Amino acid sequence: MDASLSSDDLKFREEVRAFFHNAEPEKAQQLINNPRTYKQGAVQWQKKLHEKGWVAPFWPTQYGGAGWTVTQSYIYETERVKANAPDVVPFGLKMVGPVIYTYGNDDQKARFLPGILNSDDWWCQGYSEPGAGSDLASLTTRAVSEGDDYIVNGSKIWTTYAQYADWIFCLVRTDASGKPQQGISFLLIDMNTPGITVSPIQSINGVHSLNEVHFENVHVPKANRIGEEGQGWTYAKSLLAHERTVIARVADSKKRLNTLRQIASRELQGGQPIIEDASFRHRFTNIEVELMALEYMELRVLAAMARNESPGAESSLLKIKGTEIQQALHELTIELAGIYGGVVLDVGEPGSSVGHDFGDSARKDFMYGRASTIFGGSNEIQKNIIAKRVLGL
Amino acid sequence: MNFNLTEEQQMLQDSAARFVGQDYSFERRQRDVQNDVGFDPELWRQFADLGWLSVPFAEENGGFGGDATDLFVLMEQLGKGLVATPYLPSILLFGRCLEAGANPALKAELLERLIAGELQGALAYMERQSRHELFDVQTNAHRDGDEFVISGEKALVMNAQAANMFVVSVRTSGSATDKNGVSLLLVDAKAPGIELNSIQLMDGQKVANVTFRDVRVSTDRLIGLENQGAVVLEEVVNQAIPAICAEALGLMTHLTNTTIEYSKTRKQFGVAIGSFQVLQHRMVDMFTACEETRSLLYRVLCSAGEDDLLEHKKNLHALKVITGLRGKRVGNESIQLHGGMGITDELDVGHYVKRLMVLHSVFGDADYHQQQLARLSLPQ
Numbered sequence: 001m002d003a004s005l006s007s008d009d010l011k012f013r014e015e016v017r018a019f020f021h022n023a024e025p026e027k028a029q030q031l032i033n034n035p036r037t038y039k040q041g042a043v044q045w046q047k048k049l050h051e052k053g054w055v056a057p058f059w060p061t062q063y064g065g066a067g068w069t070v071t072q073s074y075i076y077e078t079e080r081v082k083a084n085a086p087d088v089v090p091f092g093l094k095m096v097g098p099v100i101y102t103y104g105n106d107d108q109k110a111r112f113l114p115g116i117l118n119s120d121d122w123w124c125q126g127y128s129e130p131g132a133g134s135d136l137a138s139l140t141t142r143a144v145s146e147g148d149d150y151i152v153n154g155s156k157i158w159t160t161y162a163q164y165a166d167w168i169f170c171l172v173r174t175d176a177s178g179k180p181q182q183g184i185s186f187l188l189i190d191m192n193t194p195g196i197t198v199s200p201i202q203s204i205n206g207v208h209s210l211n212e213v214h215f216e217n218v219h220v221p222k223a224n225r226i227g228e229e230g231q232g233w234t235y236a237k238s239l240l241a242h243e244r245t246v247i248a249r250v251a252d253s254k255k256r257l258n259t260l261r262q263i264a265s266r267e268l269q270g271g272q273p274i275i276e277d278a279s280f281r282h283r284f285t286n287i288e289v290e291l292m293a294l295e296y297m298e299l300r301v302l303a304a305m306a307r308n309e310s311p312g313a314e315s316s317l318l319k320i321k322g323t324e325i326q327q328a329l330h331e332l333t334i335e336l337a338g339i340y341g342g343v344v345l346d347v348g349e350p351g352s353s354v355g356h357d358f359g360d361s362a363r364k365d366f367m368y369g370r371a372s373t374i375f376g377g378s379n380e381i382q383k384n385i386i387a388k389r390v391l392g393l
Numbered sequence: 394m395n396f397n398l399t400e401e402q403q404m405l406q407d408s409a410a411r412f413v414g415q416d417y418s419f420e421r422r423q424r425d426v427q428n429d430v431g432f433d434p435e436l437w438r439q440f441a442d443l444g445w446l447s448v449p450f451a452e453e454n455g456g457f458g459g460d461a462t463d464l465f466v467l468m469e470q471l472g473k474g475l476v477a478t479p480y481l482p483s484i485l486l487f488g489r490c491l492e493a494g495a496n497p498a499l500k501a502e503l504l505e506r507l508i509a510g511e512l513q514g515a516l517a518y519m520e521r522q523s524r525h526e527l528f529d530v531q532t533n534a535h536r537d538g539d540e541f542v543i544s545g546e547k548a549l550v551m552n553a554q555a556a557n558m559f560v561v562s563v564r565t566s567g568s569a570t571d572k573n574g575v576s577l578l579l580v581d582a583k584a585p586g587i588e589l590n591s592i593q594l595m596d597g598q599k600v601a602n603v604t605f606r607d608v609r610v611s612t613d614r615l616i617g618l619e620n621q622g623a624v625v626l627e628e629v630v631n632q633a634i635p636a637i638c639a640e641a642l643g644l645m646t647h648l649t650n651t652t653i654e655y656s657k658t659r660k661q662f663g664v665a666i667g668s669f670q671v672l673q674h675r676m677v678d679m680f681t682a683c684e685e686t687r688s689l690l691y692r693v694l695c696s697a698g699e700d701d702l703l704e705h706k707k708n709l710h711a712l713k714v715i716t717g718l719r720g721k722r723v724g725n726e727s728i729q730l731h732g733g734m735g736i737t738d739e740l741d742v743g744h745y746v747k748r749l750m751v752l753h754s755v756f757g758d759a760d761y762h763q764q765q766l767a768r769l770s771l772p773q
Contacts, residue, residue: 001396001691003695003699004698070394276773281771282763282767284767285766290685292689292692292707292711293715294685295692296692297684302394317684383674386677387676391676391677391680392653392657
């Protein structure tokens, strides 16, 4: 058992560092942080990654992936966070892309994969519905066969960045007669099709990233169905496992822990830096040890994935622990901000204008961070999955 | 990044798992701990035959040349079977002190006997006041010609009843809690002036308070350098920590599995209690606790061979914190989910929990290691 870096790994690390050094990641991150320039920043950054061949490293090389080892992905993530570089938007690259190259036909691969890789197409995810949250399989958005098309009617909700999307991948019901998991199909739908409307949902942090997407007699060519009719649940499940490994966000939490350390050395309480406070030290190290464990939990799952084992129920563990740690970090950060944790600034207004530079972002992160234990299958659902599939209960 | 076991490690794991599954049982364990020394000497001979006593020692010292992962593999299985054995005090503490610090002649002679199963040893490192501090040593040794004269009392010495020899930490200079000034001496258990006061621990172990009254030992019995015994002590304890955490992981895994199995058969209100979601989620938490502990163990096994000592130290502290906290949780939950049966002496669950609790306090509990981690991670 070892985690040592080979000379090839060290060379790779130099290459990653050099890339981040020259790619101006902070500029991209600034654009991304501002809701008005979010999409522009994300697309620009991903195009740079694509030029380098690193936008979808996990994809098989024949589809444009980089063929990285687990160690290389680990090195990349570590360096990415050190360089303050943005992560990619997951919906195309990490979610629907793998479904298309795994279950799609040659025509679909040729049509959709290039647009995902070069970020010309922005994707969003149509899973949850107003009536189907944790019980996803009870979804009722209907797709009725009519010649070469399906006619789609229904609503999807919590659709992140649907306002920017060119395409949506959807789970729809093509048959209501059997068990809920049967009769679900996986459709790729052009967001410009007549009959689709997007209505914004303002979230608890005051930001608009979520939406409800309505379908009214929307014509979708059957050529846009992935795999077999009625097998969508199977395809979606494999994707969900990938999604959950994405949600763990170990490298970002490590970064946040470092930020907390710096804030705590700076902020004073009774004239003493908070870093000397016993209860702060206890809470900080509580999170730190859990994160140290999570990091290796994730590496173990990645190592299994590299052996072509699908990230099964173990990815549920990553999701639970990853999001619990994120929330604990958000909580400690907003509390470090003291009364400034309540400050609401206008978009683009610097924190220094109210005498403090992290209260506003701490509040936003804390409030929106409450979503992490709900989305991607709530943490309680993840426990149900582990109980059933791993513990056999 | 490689989390695979080598072929040799796989074989070691298989043979240990076979032993626990076929040759050992909870009933045998309960008989063994009734023995005067707290284990069955026959079992120790079996360990020697299987080659397990040689695992942590270098090949040039007649050992198997095992690394941290080899030890992990063996200790996890011993934990699963709740095997009563002086492996920790005799091999991992006494034996490794000899290997790390004894002069070549002494090392060659004693390690051969130890690996053959003919010698038992103990490390007398704790004192009444020392709690979790390795270097809080008040037992005194002063030079008299080419001898040291030892006076003082060492507390709760594991395997003291069976030990033929002790390695004793003594203060040869400095004040009571100084790291410098601690020396290690090898002492014959029958040396004049040594008195044992036997004590039973809740995990079935026989330990003893050992009193030294002007016990004389030759200066060539120094283990490590004079006043620099801390170096050896720290090396040995840092190697023993992942090993006992591996044992704890084995205990936790058994407790989790046995609780899950019980919940599938125990019926209340006409159904298996494992069908209740509130209990399912608690068992998922137990499973998660095991996985966190395993992950941190892997982290430590990976950093054990690396040059970044600060990182390795942090990993060790984190491992002891998680093993302590999650071990307590798994222990308490397995008793709770077994209901009334969980608090009986008849069921193995309570005995696993008691061993976990003893291991939690050995070499510092979770609070202690969390404070140590904070010192490294949050420098003031």
